[in-house]
Amino acid sequence: MGVWEHPEAANICYLGLFAQQHRGQEGAGVVSRTRSQDGAPSRLHAHRGMGLVADVFENFDFELLPGDSSIGHVRYTTAGGNLLSNVQPLRADISIGPVAIAHNGNLINSDALKDELIRSGAIFNSTADTEVILHLLARAPRLHADRDTYVREAVIASLQRLKGAYSLLIMFEDRMFAVRDPNGFRPLCVGLLDGSVVVASETCAFDLIGADYVRELAPGELLELTPSGGERSVFPFGVVRETPCVFEYVYFARPDSKVFGRDVYGVRRRLGAELAREHPVAADLVVPVPDSGMTAALGYASESGLPLELGLIRNHYVGRTFIEPKQSIRDFGVKIKHNANAEVLRGKSIVVVDDSIVRGTTSRKLVAMFRRAGAKEVHMRISAPPTIDPCYYGIDTPQKEELVASRLSLSEIKDFLEVDSIAYLSVEGMYRAIHGGDPENAAKKHEAGAPGEPPRKRFCDACFTGNYPIGTPSDCGKKQTELLPS
């Protein structure tokens, strides 16, 4: 989240992060900038902490984040581990001046770059791949006397070293850059609030702060915001082949956001409808797994004509940890979040709709809970293809060997989950759903590929197909390891 030249930049940034809390729950931070004034230097001010946005900024005094511009970040995943030093935005003093950086995505060549940088004398203080970008910026040579050109070229030269997924905000004392990698893996969009430019991963942030949505950044676009409203875009990567992340539609983005030009809710509902067409069941009820499976379940119910019932109730009062009795409770980990609604389920044949199955352990416990609550038959329907490969572009999926759909055949999964039937949406069905509500895009959908190439080539679907558009970290010569633990 970024805010450029607005009198309450930090406060707005924090609210924008709150609206995007689903994109990262491990840590949050905001860096603000006060302009150089009366000879006093421009300064960056930071507040970061572990945990949810509302906790990190509880009772926070925004006078401590003064200035007219800001960037913010919520931390997710983390190859680098769950450390305060990894919470972004990262901030440092480098040759260009003070800088702060917020990164959504994941680099695949960060280990190789890190090795190279360390060998040439760099110090690494975090385990986050983002720190590599800081070092590249710090070492970019000054090839131009003119500061404008110098800074822009330094940014471009640094970006050109990166491989992977990145939607970035980079704030210097006198300008801010927003950039999407040439594949456009992660979303990044631009809005206007009281005449000031705001930038966010998802449009739901604009809704909360009352900003107007303007547009998405294009893949490979580098937007530069300069004092007093100046704006300019350059495309340092030339012709790009965009492959936005299909999983943003399936699971990650908030349903009320608009992502990659389509509304997430509509796509997700069509995924459910397509699933109903591909894999109908003669059951009594459709039961969503809340909250993630809710929208697809609505689509499934509507298409199939089966009634949707809330056969699983979610408890939203969730703390960090729960103390279980020694005589441990059956399915405790699942029950602390969900309870089967026995009155709805008793004696019924049900279609359970969820958006994905990762390891399968939670699903297995849910199925057992449905059965104990009296469900006669349990049919599992997943509104996406089987998750068979890890993501290296910014989604925290486990190793391939932990993915149930990678380890087991469909019939083995059925046995493992102890369901009466299981079916996943096909890859083709997924793309039909994505493009379905999108007549004007339907025309465009072949543009990116050669004639005759199937439309799905416009997206990265590596988690479902193993087809990695830019390869994996091992293609960059290095396994990912932690260098700076604890």
Added chain:
Amino acid sequence: MGVWEHPEAANICYLGLFAQQHRGQEGAGVVSRTRSQDGAPSRLHAHRGMGLVADVFENFDFELLPGDSSIGHVRYTTAGGNLLSNVQPLRADISIGPVAIAHNGNLINSDALKDELIRSGAIFNSTADTEVILHLLARAPRLHADRDTYVREAVIASLQRLKGAYSLLIMFEDRMFAVRDPNGFRPLCVGLLDGSVVVASETCAFDLIGADYVRELAPGELLELTPSGGERSVFPFGVVRETPCVFEYVYFARPDSKVFGRDVYGVRRRLGAELAREHPVAADLVVPVPDSGMTAALGYASESGLPLELGLIRNHYVGRTFIEPKQSIRDFGVKIKHNANAEVLRGKSIVVVDDSIVRGTTSRKLVAMFRRAGAKEVHMRISAPPTIDPCYYGIDTPQKEELVASRLSLSEIKDFLEVDSIAYLSVEGMYRAIHGGDPENAAKKHEAGAPGEPPRKRFCDACFTGNYPIGTPSDCGKKQTELLPS
């Protein structure tokens, strides 16, 4: 929540409270009992705190709550104010011995009793009406040499002084009492866990801890649990006229609980269906207000044949307070919890289904948000009758003059909310919904009243009708005031 003679009484009690967190978010506490052993006296151990169960017991060491029995409480509302000293269970040393007490409900004669007690030398340390019960117990004369009879008679004599709504747990060093007031305003049910008796307001607590539901306590029933599994019930109020709270169905209880012999989810869904029959609209979509209006909206959509769409998205990451910019954001208070899903709403005529309107301010902001998101027409449908009178029996409704349905006529409410139409479910419709799914109860439904008396007489519906089955505090000679501020 109570647990009698189970080796992990306190831990189980805490989990039962967690499952019932919706019944009170202001504070939580557990008191456990260690039995007298080897000459050491029986003892009560307490842990209480302000806030949510998960926070009060975060990283808690349950070795600090040893013993085989426990009672717990989540605090809601509070005539007495939001103070740590009001967090229950209350605990004291009295003539009968150490005692702890947890109270769901509200007494209407507590001020009169408090005055009388203070005049005769009592000390009040909290502002909670529950403390009155402690004092009555403390002053109950010892009329019987036999401790069994003495304690039971002391409890009965104290209860007979109370007027109002109470489901109570009273734990002494050698026994525990569970009681529902003769009207049975609030639920209280009994289960079994590994052979030990557990008591809870709602059955969803049993689901989490894996206990089996046995039955509800009857209105006016006093259940006594004694060492080694002994149990006995007495009915000290003679013939009772039960009037359980209808609002438990409409709003308060969790949908996956069974309350007053019926499943809440089923009732709530039928309330929506009945609403659709009474007040149909020719609209494009049904939009629930999550989470409270979700179940009724399903019923409305199903009955009306209109599609249900998630036109309003709830953000479940909610903190205690949010810092708003000085240039305040339009509808900030509403938007921090809900966002309109513009892609669903744009150009559509929508039926918004919620379970109640109290002051009307939130509804008004939601309607404005729907319109700004593009809704063409907004029709509000409420799955209960208008809330026109405050509750004195344990639900925290505001004063009558703050209730929008009390201040304004239906057409004025329409204008105030700026909706295209508004309609509430009728009282009769509400009872049809309650009894609808209930064929065996349908027969019984006339038993409580005279022949021909409408079935609704079995419930307290004072908030919708002003018909208070046992009067109000002003009938007990005293206005409710705070005595012990800070």
Added chain:
Amino acid sequence: MGVWEHPEAANICYLGLFAQQHRGQEGAGVVSRTRSQDGAPSRLHAHRGMGLVADVFENFDFELLPGDSSIGHVRYTTAGGNLLSNVQPLRADISIGPVAIAHNGNLINSDALKDELIRSGAIFNSTADTEVILHLLARAPRLHADRDTYVREAVIASLQRLKGAYSLLIMFEDRMFAVRDPNGFRPLCVGLLDGSVVVASETCAFDLIGADYVRELAPGELLELTPSGGERSVFPFGVVRETPCVFEYVYFARPDSKVFGRDVYGVRRRLGAELAREHPVAADLVVPVPDSGMTAALGYASESGLPLELGLIRNHYVGRTFIEPKQSIRDFGVKIKHNANAEVLRGKSIVVVDDSIVRGTTSRKLVAMFRRAGAKEVHMRISAPPTIDPCYYGIDTPQKEELVASRLSLSEIKDFLEVDSIAYLSVEGMYRAIHGGDPENAAKKHEAGAPGEPPRKRFCDACFTGNYPIGTPSDCGKKQTELLPS
């Protein structure tokens, strides 16, 4: 500490507590009173917490303790255990109205009174003996229509039931009482700050807040402070026989306070001088045990002519707990507070001066540390008589069987501590020191007793003599036990 009718009553009270922190480190609290105004009732506001004053009130907003009068307390000891509910001032609603009470001292008939009160219907919420006083006040009958007389008589009637040591502050909505028990065991003095009356245990509190010392309350005096500066004293116990606590001089009071008409520092220094006269040693150095033995050591050194050296250095940065390695460190518990100064001690014969030895375990470790640091001879000199009996009047001494001077003979103590010699000041020497600097009191010193009776009869010295002026709890029919644990 009490403040009557000063615009910043609570803040001043807190500072007065801070100055008297040495009198209790377990908890602290302040209750303030807002006057009845414009029909709004008078109210009491409280803030209490476990720990040091500076911690309990860190970043505290004194707007939360409004009003013009206040009482405060620091908690020490505690037969009742270390519980938040025991932190004073206690506060309650009773028949006289809201009341708060702060108690320095210890009642010896509290268990008997508590039994009686519980039998007649009282509820006990704390385990502190002070709660008994609240109950007596609550039950005092209204014998006078006139509120002035009624309240005063109620206080007097309650006090007349008490046996033991008490300096009390009792604050009602319209007046404050300060009282010392008829023996005057504990100090209590009156000062003036900007024309307002302030009351404190020790005069060092007046120094910090800038108040002027006026006088001590007399034993058995009940001072009543009424609105707008009214003051009156009554003596409800008739002729009293005062026995102030000699241990206040020996150890408890701060050296810069004036207590029972004498400056503590002067007394303590004379105790050291007297000790030097009674028990000289041909040693090289006098080494004080800081901080408690410092003043007496100065007196010893000055009288003996031996040089005083800081052979033991105290570390004042002390936290609550320290984590010791598993291979535990020799004398860890002592060393975390004190370190032997080897350069001073090496090869020297030293006189170690301390004010008392209780269990002897710390002294034993200090002696061992001196020897390891190179001391050639260690002579222990104690500036008070042997502590042989517990105090029941407000000092937290351990049980008789834990007191080393009760268990062992002098020569056994010498062996236990592994010193070259040990000597205590005699009881006569102690009284010579107390009266020594006190020519005008020297005349008065016989007044309290019969002619010829030794002057020491004016003090309670039960801890040194076993001579309890008003008996012990067992004389009141009851052993002290904990009733409300946890």
Added chain:
Amino acid sequence: MGVWEHPEAANICYLGLFAQQHRGQEGAGVVSRTRSQDGAPSRLHAHRGMGLVADVFENFDFELLPGDSSIGHVRYTTAGGNLLSNVQPLRADISIGPVAIAHNGNLINSDALKDELIRSGAIFNSTADTEVILHLLARAPRLHADRDTYVREAVIASLQRLKGAYSLLIMFEDRMFAVRDPNGFRPLCVGLLDGSVVVASETCAFDLIGADYVRELAPGELLELTPSGGERSVFPFGVVRETPCVFEYVYFARPDSKVFGRDVYGVRRRLGAELAREHPVAADLVVPVPDSGMTAALGYASESGLPLELGLIRNHYVGRTFIEPKQSIRDFGVKIKHNANAEVLRGKSIVVVDDSIVRGTTSRKLVAMFRRAGAKEVHMRISAPPTIDPCYYGIDTPQKEELVASRLSLSEIKDFLEVDSIAYLSVEGMYRAIHGGDPENAAKKHEAGAPGEPPRKRFCDACFTGNYPIGTPSDCGKKQTELLPS
């Protein structure tokens, strides 16, 4: 503090820091090392926080700092500002591998080095000068294939770039270095605990953990600790001219430590005695300013024959902040720490002994307090020469213009403090005191200088003379500024 190859390295390190708490109260940290084992890499683990050691490590679980070696640090001062990112030990991943560093002292060429490093691409994350050392290490070229030689040469090359005061601990995965700068400004000494090497600034750390003192590191000595007890020293700076800090004796070190070959207590006592010889007063009493002036006051009293009395009592229960009433209290800031003991002072002529006067504001308030408490005459005696110049070598003195002895003449200081007389110890007197107890050093004291050169040339006394042995930051081409605020 460092611990090399001891099974409880981190716990011991923390205790050593606690004993040296007086050297820095702003923050504390420990970094531990687990050895490479079974193919798992060697790792560094850190815990750091703001505040006192006891607070940072309260309830800390030392399982979180595993391993057999550790270094720790307490943070003091800080040109860089009071930030968590400045709390040491600093830790990073660099070309040599993981490294942690703890630094006592202050570099005078850090700004020049920082500029140079940033220009060549370095990133600065803290504002501490210590980070410069990390960067120099990171950039040291690998000139030797042999790791032993490589690492040692890298350390030496980095150290050779530094100007200023530094006692450093540098821990790599396979070795630890301890080094004192060639001037030996700050102390650093070596001990043995259960056969393991421990390193600390002051010997009082060894006393607490039970280690045996072995020796001081020599100025310019680089001690390398290698696996399994290996040790080697090199002297990379050739012939050095040592100038240890005289202020360690005057004020900074703990009196029970041995520093630069002499016991601090003895020196400090002789400073007082010398002061009495140089500046006698015909007064009644010697009054120390506790705790800093205590030892010198003992020396003054002993030499002068005047009695020492505790005319000023220190309150050791000190919190971070105190809330003062709006009608502010006279001398509040002083009184919260000290109270005048009026009974001692009344009518007396006193000699107040302190170790230094910096800004003079505290002394002025103390004098006023003495007078209000009744002192007839107040003579101030300072056991060191006037502080006229700031320290750039690791002591946090204010700017020259804030030093009262720099701004004012002696008679003006007398007027400012409102004393009857004031005198400082002479520089010569100071050195007499230092060397006085030191017969064997008295012989050596000319060794460092040319024949006839006064002995004081062995120490840095710049704060008293303005004679900076290695110049000031402005000699290194750069003013000290903060680069990374907030």
